[in-house]
Amino acid sequence: MSRPVVVDSVAALRAQVHGWRRDGLRIAMVPTMGALHDGHISLIRIALEKAERCVVSIFVNPTQFAPSEDLDKYPRQLARDLDRLGLARADLAFTPTVGEMYPAGFATKVSVGGPAAGLESDFRPTFFDGVATVVAKLFLQATPDCAVFGEKDYQQLCVVRQLCRDLDLPVEIIGAPTIRDPHGLAMSSRNAYLGEAELNIARQLNAILRKAAAEMAAGADQKDATAEASRALIAAGFTEVDYVEARESLTLAPWRRDREGRLLAATWLGKTRLIDNVEVPSI
């Protein structure tokens, strides 16, 4: 099985990318935290439709985890990831250490407002600062022409778009549809934390959101529909609901019925936090 070129320094990454650029090749990037699943593979497939070369970064970014979160137990499986990248025909894996990304004395933070307000930020207040900072760095290290992010992390996708627009980062951001198992469960590295009984509960998240979105599209009151979805999640066996909330799909401003909407949710199953989102068609 062929594996991609693997580099762990910014200098080696830049040398490789500059070579491609000299040859006139278009370069796509797929930033990941590893533990690659079919969702990631679909991002690489889209990247290779948009560009001749695909760089995949694998970096479990400590600055986007709060001290209470799952940084230590987040799944790490580099050998398996590199096999999957080989099968997916990714060209380069960038696997920096924490010290390569954040050398001693590192002291800079990129903060995005707008779409970062509320939702995840209400429960993970420093999360998007960590995401925006590491994505800005990755883009400046790899200088891709485009980058592919999954719609599963919908708010993150909007935040990255805002980041690029605001800082004039010349990277085209491509959103990719969420990949789901046959029961509708969104692929996520954190699904690995779930036992069989929990998986069966988790599989109901998407159906509950789709039902609420359909009701809202058909005219149901927004507050009623989201409250009902929260109740249905608890009834299905979820431990706690962080939020179920409709937003405008482009700006993440509060949803108005005449705009394309997105219904977003975060919910807990024991110690595992799951997120998902679905479209709310305008009427």
Added chain:
Amino acid sequence: MSRPVVVDSVAALRAQVHGWRRDGLRIAMVPTMGALHDGHISLIRIALEKAERCVVSIFVNPTQFAPSEDLDKYPRQLARDLDRLGLARADLAFTPTVGEMYPAGFATKVSVGGPAAGLESDFRPTFFDGVATVVAKLFLQATPDCAVFGEKDYQQLCVVRQLCRDLDLPVEIIGAPTIRDPHGLAMSSRNAYLGEAELNIARQLNAILRKAAAEMAAGADQKDATAEASRALIAAGFTEVDYVEARESLTLAPWRRDREGRLLAATWLGKTRLIDNVEVPSI
């Protein structure tokens, strides 16, 4: 008199820069807020020693002014600035509007810690966020190989270096010596606010700092020497002293006698705030 090419959109700036880059030319940038004086001209001279083309941005950046500060009365004199740029043989003037730099919905901030802590930040708490954000944008818009900043704004120079290192902005930062009038007064656009009597007071700032630095280098206690310098400033006619403080010259950490130091000061003359700094040799 020849004038530089003037562009006010990011798209036109990029088109010009990409053309130069295609021709294999090295590009230097000098970010300014206009009201160009001999200090700026010396930065352009250094830029043209380091690169074949020099882009000068002229943008009075509102995000680095606090509401109480002099944004409205900051001197603006574009026609005169363009004449000076022509004489200095700058190739391109980038003169964006506030709307071009911060379009509706703009929501991103770059914050630098480390050398930004204390000194100016104690008195202008949002200043370096504004500087770091606009410099990151200017570098991503113009993609220069190097950029020249004056040592007169010494803490700013250190902050910009930290910004580039931390965000992997591939721009070499060159510090340029402060240009002074024959009496030692550092060139500054804000000197235009001073009347003749105030100018005579302002001209004593550098001598007072040089005296304190020489005493510290000769073994005087750091606290005694800076307190004495503050007293001397008030005795000379300055209205108020924000700080007189010694720092390590590279990191801006607290100064230790065995390291290269920098003595930095900010002081007021009526409504005008002046800054300056001098070297403190290690012993």
